[in-house]
Amino acid sequence: MLAVAGVVLATLLAAAGPASAHNTLIESDPAEGASLDRAPDEVTLTFDQPVQRGAGDGVNQIAVTGPDGGQWQRGQAQVDGTSVTTALHPLGPKGEYVIGYRILSADGHAVTDEIRFTLTQHGPGGDEAPGQPADAENQADSDTDGGGVPVWVWIVAAVALLGVGVTVALRAGSGRS
Numbered sequence: 001m002l003a004v005a006g007v008v009l010a011t012l013l014a015a016a017g018p019a020s021a022h023n024t025l026i027e028s029d030p031a032e033g034a035s036l037d038r039a040p041d042e043v044t045l046t047f048d049q050p051v052q053r054g055a056g057d058g059v060n061q062i063a064v065t066g067p068d069g070g071q072w073q074r075g076q077a078q079v080d081g082t083s084v085t086t087a088l089h090p091l092g093p094k095g096e097y098v099i100g101y102r103i104l105s106a107d108g109h110a111v112t113d114e115i116r117f118t119l120t121q122h123g124p125g126g127d128e129a130p131g132q133p134a135d136a137e138n139q140a141d142s143d144t145d146g147g148g149v150p151v152w153v154w155i156v157a158a159v160a161l162l163g164v165g166v167t168v169a170l171r172a173g174s175g176r177s
Helices: 002-019 136-142 151-174
Strands: 025-029 042-047 061-065 073-080 083-088 095-104 110-119
Touching: 002 151, 025 110, 042 061, 042 095, 061 083
Parallel strands: none
Antiparallel strands: 025 042, 042 083, 061 073, 061 095, 073 083, 095 110
16 A cells, blocks of 8 residues: 555656746847837736736736836736736837736746846837836735646645555455454
């Protein structure tokens, strides 16, 4: 019985590897650390696995924060397989822009990160962003992992259930002798 329990545990742990792999950003346009003479019209992020669409608007988000703290993204982020895109208002002030994103990974967990690029010349937009600056509530939301139940919880539950089953089976079998 212990050998069977060991084999089941090893199988569960081996199967947990792929299930716990979050999406990884493999490319962005504009690229991380890029210096641009011309303001981009949109931001596109490409991941190694398909991005889940989720249940409703706002599950997958891209925020573009300018040097003045204003928001420059326009509309909802659009998911197309492994790519997530959002349009931008015409960028204005030169300086560093931060692209913050939160996407629903293929394994159901939220993936958040940010990349930066620099606009080296004033863009066609005004000096103030048409969007509102990010408030503390939005930033608090991006710091949480609203995904699902972590895989390790399921593994612990399965091992505990297996242990209870083995114990009951051994006690029931020993009472018959």
